[in-house]
Amino acid sequence: MKQQLYFFDVIAFLIMAAVLWVTMPASPRFYAGMALTAVSFVFWIVARLQLGASFAIAARAHKLVTTGLYSRFRNPVYLFAQIAYLGLAIAWGRAVGYIVLVVMAIGQWTRAKKEEAVLERAFGDEYRSYKSRTLF
Secondary structure (H helix, E strand, C coil): CHHHHCHHHHHHHHHHHHHHHHHCCCCHHHHHHHHHHHHHHHHHHHHHHHHHHHCCCCCCCCCCCCCCCHHHHHHHHHHHHHHHHHHHHHHHHHHHHHHHHHHHHHHHHHHHHHHHHHHHHHHCCCHHHHHHCCEE
């Protein structure tokens, strides 16, 4: 059950993408949004895999991951998930999609700040150094 919880967000996302794929009429906007979604989704999953056993639902400090996408971004899972959802909002083309995106971004930012505090307490100067050379 724990493993399924780790990928609940991914499963929910894929269901939403599938519903859009079968219900939305083809248009350049739809295909552009879905292309952005597809590329971002790949990076999102790569970031999750690179995080490995350090991934947790609640903020914890297992180890400081600084390789792969994490060598450039502190929160690539959040970043690429948000971009993937942006793609869905573009494909859907309704204002509510963008409203949901903003609400999700606020939630992701809040969670990232909590994780940052946990990592800074656990890894101190090592984390501060990592933070200074990475984006978001």
